[in-house]
Amino acid sequence: MAAVEHSEGLAPAAEAEGVRRRDFINVAAVSFAGVGGAALLYPLINQMNPSADVLALAQIDVDLSQIQPGQAIKTIFRKQPLFVRNLTPQEMQAANAVPISELRDPQTLAERTKEGHSNWLITMGVCTHLGCVPLGAGPGENRGEFGGYFCPCHGSHYDTAARIRKGPAPTNLAVPEYEFTTDTAVRVG
Amino acid sequence: MSFPWAKHYEPKHPLMRWMDERLPLPRLAYNAVGPGYPVPRNLNSFWNFGVLAGLALVIQIVTGIVLAMHYNANADTAFASTEHIMRNVNSGWFLRYLHANGASFFFVVVYIHIFRGIYYGSYKAPREMVWMLGLVIFLLMMATAFMGYVLPWGQMSFWGAQVITGLFGAIPLVGEPIQTWLVGGFAPDQATLTRFFSLHYLLPFVIAGVVILHIWALHIPGSGNPTGVDVKSPQDTVPFHPYYTAKDGWFAGAALTVLALFVFFMPNALGHADNYIPANPLATPAHIVPEWYFWPFYAILRAFTFDFILPAKLWGVLAMFGSILLLFFLPWLDKSPVRSGSYRPTFRIFFWVWLLMLAVLFYCGGMPAEEPYVMMSQVATMYYFAFFLIILPILSMVERTLPLPTSISESVLHGKTTDAAPTGALQPAAAE
Amino acid sequence: MVRILGFLVGLGFVGVAAWSLLWGAIAYISEPPAETVEHRFHEHPRDISFSFDGPFGRYNAQQLQRGFQVYKEVCAACHGLHYVAFRDLHDLGYSEAEVRAIADQWQIQVPSINPDTGEPAARNAIPADRFPNPYANETAARAANNNALPPDLSLIVKAREGGAPYMASLLTGYQDPPGNLPAENRPGTGLHYNPYFANLNIAMPPPITADGQVTYADGTQATREQMAEDVSAFLAWAAEPKADQRKNMGIVVVLFLLIATILGRMAYKNVWYGPKREDEAVQAAE
Numbered sequence: 001m002a003a004v005e006h007s008e009g010l011a012p013a014a015e016a017e018g019v020r021r022r023d024f025i026n027v028a029a030v031s032f033a034g035v036g037g038a039a040l041l042y043p044l045i046n047q048m049n050p051s052a053d054v055l056a057l058a059q060i061d062v063d064l065s066q067i068q069p070g071q072a073i074k075t076i077f078r079k080q081p082l083f084v085r086n087l088t089p090q091e092m093q094a095a096n097a098v099p100i101s102e103l104r105d106p107q108t109l110a111e112r113t114k115e116g117h118s119n120w121l122i123t124m125g126v127c128t129h130l131g132c133v134p135l136g137a138g139p140g141e142n143r144g145e146f147g148g149y150f151c152p153c154h155g156s157h158y159d160t161a162a163r164i165r166k167g168p169a170p171t172n173l174a175v176p177e178y179e180f181t182t183d184t185a186v187r188v189g
Numbered sequence: 190m191s192f193p194w195a196k197h198y199e200p201k202h203p204l205m206r207w208m209d210e211r212l213p214l215p216r217l218a219y220n221a222v223g224p225g226y227p228v229p230r231n232l233n234s235f236w237n238f239g240v241l242a243g244l245a246l247v248i249q250i251v252t253g254i255v256l257a258m259h260y261n262a263n264a265d266t267a268f269a270s271t272e273h274i275m276r277n278v279n280s281g282w283f284l285r286y287l288h289a290n291g292a293s294f295f296f297v298v299v300y301i302h303i304f305r306g307i308y309y310g311s312y313k314a315p316r317e318m319v320w321m322l323g324l325v326i327f328l329l330m331m332a333t334a335f336m337g338y339v340l341p342w343g344q345m346s347f348w349g350a351q352v353i354t355g356l357f358g359a360i361p362l363v364g365e366p367i368q369t370w371l372v373g374g375f376a377p378d379q380a381t382l383t384r385f386f387s388l389h390y391l392l393p394f395v396i397a398g399v400v401i402l403h404i405w406a407l408h409i410p411g412s413g414n415p416t417g418v419d420v421k422s423p424q425d426t427v428p429f430h431p432y433y434t435a436k437d438g439w440f441a442g443a444a445l446t447v448l449a450l451f452v453f454f455m456p457n458a459l460g461h462a463d464n465y466i467p468a469n470p471l472a473t474p475a476h477i478v479p480e481w482y483f484w485p486f487y488a489i490l491r492a493f494t495f496d497f498i499l500p501a502k503l504w505g506v507l508a509m510f511g512s513i514l515l516l517f518f519l520p521w522l523d524k525s526p527v528r529s530g531s532y533r534p535t536f537r538i539f540f541w542v543w544l545l546m547l548a549v550l551f552y553c554g555g556m557p558a559e560e561p562y563v564m565m566s567q568v569a570t571m572y573y574f575a576f577f578l579i580i581l582p583i584l585s586m587v588e589r590t591l592p593l594p595t596s597i598s599e600s601v602l603h604g605k606t607t608d609a610a611p612t613g614a615l616q617p618a619a620a621e
Numbered sequence: 622m623v624r625i626l627g628f629l630v631g632l633g634f635v636g637v638a639a640w641s642l643l644w645g646a647i648a649y650i651s652e653p654p655a656e657t658v659e660h661r662f663h664e665h666p667r668d669i670s671f672s673f674d675g676p677f678g679r680y681n682a683q684q685l686q687r688g689f690q691v692y693k694e695v696c697a698a699c700h701g702l703h704y705v706a707f708r709d710l711h712d713l714g715y716s717e718a719e720v721r722a723i724a725d726q727w728q729i730q731v732p733s734i735n736p737d738t739g740e741p742a743a744r745n746a747i748p749a750d751r752f753p754n755p756y757a758n759e760t761a762a763r764a765a766n767n768n769a770l771p772p773d774l775s776l777i778v779k780a781r782e783g784g785a786p787y788m789a790s791l792l793t794g795y796q797d798p799p800g801n802l803p804a805e806n807r808p809g810t811g812l813h814y815n816p817y818f819a820n821l822n823i824a825m826p827p828p829i830t831a832d833g834q835v836t837y838a839d840g841t842q843a844t845r846e847q848m849a850e851d852v853s854a855f856l857a858w859a860a861e862p863k864a865d866q867r868k869n870m871g872i873v874v875v876l877f878l879l880i881a882t883i884l885g886r887m888a889y890k891n892v893w894y895g896p897k898r899e900d901e902a903v904q905a906a907e
């Protein structure tokens with residue numbers, strides 16, 4: 001292109017040069033408008049993300065002293081149910097007896113509890129399938145085929161380490177961050 | 190409708206042809222704001238403000254929708270939810286400040302658009318419908334802006350709602366029941382806030398609908414121009430795209446820069462400190478004024494201080510509503526066959542005095558109801574009504590106008606200064 | 622017809638406005654409005670400059686920390702800060718642990734419920750909490766303050782004309798009433814003369830009374846002026862915590878828009894190059 005223009009003499013070449021420069025400016029101006037419009041989309045979309053007050057970590061303290069072995073309680077953490085369960089030795093034994101290789105989401109009971117407090121199973125009460133609250137924490141509720149938790153929505157069965165054993169849920173019930181402040185109290189969050 | 194020389198939409202791509210036969214939206218856009226709409230080639234910068242007003246409406250609707258996702262229309266929590274937006278919501282402060290200053294931006298733009306219309310006689314035949322639809326938009330904007338200002342439920346919100354609904358109380362006999370009905374109680378409260386929020390969300394979409402009618406009505410005769418001379422030949426026009434899209438584009442950039450200066454560096458300059466105090470039905474702020482864009486009408490309202498047959502309060506309310514409603518009759522009050530103020534030397538003087546008086550009303554409306562502001566607004570109010578109802582009708586009968594250019598293209602070629610600015614020294618293109 | 626009616630309506634409005642003007646003018650001449658006492662003695666805020674003034678000004682974290690200390694030790698007993706949360710103090714440069722400690726040791730506890738009995742109780746604050754109100758409700762606040770209500774300070778700088786300079790002026794503006802102040806404008810019981818306050822007499826007793834009232838952690842000399850300015854800066858931050866972020870973003874946005882506008886203007890000139898050149902050709906030919 002350029003060679004042809006040069007062969008035709010200076011004036012048309014300068015003209016073509018001008019046309020190219022003008023095209024460039026026009027494209028640049030439209031691009032700037034486009035980039036500006038796209039940048040404006042960011043705050044419009046980002047405003048729907050959790051706001052600072054929601055993100056501010058809410059902490060809860062749970063008193064364990066009233067929970068007898070074999071009992072569980074349901075409490076609320078970040079607007080979601082939290083299960084706290086005092087496992088009996090039999091339940092712990094049952095959980096430890098399962099070969100890890102057979103699990104859909106392989107984890108040992110020890111990995112899901114704190115050292116020295118392996119009878120305290122603290123998990124979110126949110127089924128990993130589609131977010132229903134599983135049964136089994138309240139007295140007399142159906143604990144499913146494996147004696148842990150049972151989600152009635154789509155039939156997921158969790159064992160005594162709250163690991164998924166049967167049904168559509170893909171992973172074990174989530175274990176939140178927590179620490180023991182005393183032997184009978186935990187701070188979650 | 191368009192001029193016979195308007196370009197015709199011819200879809201080239203098979204997909205566009207397929208689309209054109211089923212839902213000719215691209216054709217609509219092409220004929221409305223594309224190459225298919227021939228526009229006078231001599232438009233000056235005052236003709237940019239229509240597109241700018243459309244942009245402002247879009248900004249308000251978009252930011253308003255996202256703010257409504259966080260706002261809480263409850264008298265107990267509305268103020269707190271506004272602060273929640275300012276402090277916790279991601280970019281919430283930006284969205285709120287853009288919405289609040291965007292409202293002022295919208296009014297600045299629309300005021301200039303209206304002044305343009307009055308100076309250049311844009312309301313005259315055959316564009317009366319465009320003018321009246323524009324006034325409907327203006328009224329809807331005022332209602333929307335007023336109700337929006339109530340939503341944060343600060344002191345000015347509350348007392349603004351109280352005072353403005355109180356205007357209706359001036360109507361004889363039915364006034365007080367109407368006021369109680371509007372507010373849903375004996376003072377603004379939960380019921381008022383909820384209904385204002387509902388209507389504040391609805392009205393912008395009504396405005397958008399009337400904007401479509403406004404543009405539709407404009408496209409029948411086509412755009413006016415600074416000479417006021419009708420389009421006569423293809424030499425008089427250029428296609429809207431790319432000529433006016435390019436012009437509107439850069440002008441929008443400049444206008445948005447001004448808006449950004451307010452949003453980011455002085456976001457509260459146009460607001461009132463009192464509105465950062467939560468609403469308190471037991472204490473009125475010392476100096477209560479509406480937002481700046483209502484000041485001229487507020488000054489007219491307060492200009493009537495003495496009873497004359499009717500109570501002064503009623504006169505004030507009548508004059509305030511009358512000052513806007515009389516604009517609907519403007520096409521029939523001013524019968525001068527010459528549209529543009531550029532060719533009406535006497536009109537021009539009266540127009541600039543009118544603008545000056547409007548500035549006085551703006552100034553006095555923002556000031557406390559004390560002397561000398563009340564007397565100043567009384568003088569300005571007299572001129573305001575006299576200009577439209579007495580001066581213009583008489584002037585249009587007796588005025589000697591300047592010779593008009595024979596065509597737009599002639600004015601472009603031989604009368605460069607006529608389309609420069611409304612104040613520009615006149616170079617009437619004498620018939621050659 | 623429209624014009625005849627319009628003419629009559631116009632005459633009506635003009636006439637009534639003129640009537641009002643006439644009576645107003647007569648009243649104005651016979652009784653010229655006297656200058657009010659408030660107007661005569663009221664003083665505008667002193668001209669105090671802050672680090673966050675103007676588009677390029679930013680908050681000074683050190684000053685905000687000092688101001689927070691003044692708020693905590695002097696103001697917090699009566700004035701709430703209810704729209705600010707403890708977690709927001711990160712902006713002042715405090716670490717996670719410091720914020721946690723500030724919240725935990727805050728002198729006012731957060732209302733809660735005893736989990737065993739359901740009775741009202743109180744607990745220590747956590748960073749996610751907002752500053753607890755010093756009084757349970759308005760009645761309690763008034764009862765404790767001689768029927769005056771100490772306003773919440775979260776938004777006070779934005780809620781008062783004059784902003785931070787006004788706050789600092791007010792805090793240091795307490796003085797003995799001038800001798801020529803009319804008796805009815807002299808401070809009554811429980812009121813204090815302060816010419817920066819709108820009606821000259823403020824219910825708040827002088828909060829900052831002596832140099833060294835607060836011992837600053839950073840060793841700054843705590844003069845009355847210093848404390849007043851620091852706490853005003855802190856309250857400015859409390860009212861508008863996103864101001865720094867806003868101005869930073871503003872500079873980028875305005876620069877971007879300016880470049881876009883210049884490019885747009887050049888593109889506009891390009892687009893109009895054709896018609897302009899044709900016009901010139903026609904003009905040249907004539």
